Amino acid sequence: MPPESRDRATDPPEGTAAGSGLPPANPYAGSYRRGPFTVVEVSGEIDMATADFLAEHLVAATGDARPDVLVDLRGVAFFDCSGLRVLCRAESRARERGGRLRVVSDHPRIHRLLRASGLLDRFPPLPETP
Numbered sequence: 001m002p003p004e005s006r007d008r009a010t011d012p013p014e015g016t017a018a019g020s021g022l023p024p025a026n027p028y029a030g031s032y033r034r035g036p037f038t039v040v041e042v043s044g045e046i047d048m049a050t051a052d053f054l055a056e057h058l059v060a061a062t063g064d065a066r067p068d069v070l071v072d073l074r075g076v077a078f079f080d081c082s083g084l085r086v087l088c089r090a091e092s093r094a095r096e097r098g099g100r101l102r103v104v105s106d107h108p109r110i111h112r113l114l115r116a117s118g119l120l121d122r123f124p125p126l127p128e129t130p
């Protein structure tokens with residue numbers, strides 16, 4: 001193989017962010033397509049300082065007509081009202097476009113946060129991605 005062939009970028013695998021119009025992953029969120037869903041995987045601590053990293057992915061995921069978005073919070077260590085605000089805005093945007101946004105979480109602390117904030121009915125957590 002000639003050396004210059006190793007310098008060429010290969011096409012990203014189907015369904016990854018680079019090949020789907022989704023933003024590249026950052027330390028707090030990454031997105032990919034999985035069947036009919038756009039999955040936004042969230043990790044680390046989501047607070048006032050990091051919520052914009054999540055928002056970037058949710059804005060892109062809810063930009064299509066009839067978006068079906070799964071926000072996977074299973075990798076989250078901390079999630080505060082800044083993250084809830086981003087989720088609410090994205091869910092409203094998805095509904096305006098005829099779609100939906102659902103939360104995936106098996107952590108009791110996320111369930112308690114949603115219940116305490118009055119958002120458990122709006123975001124009933126799924127235990128895993130469909």
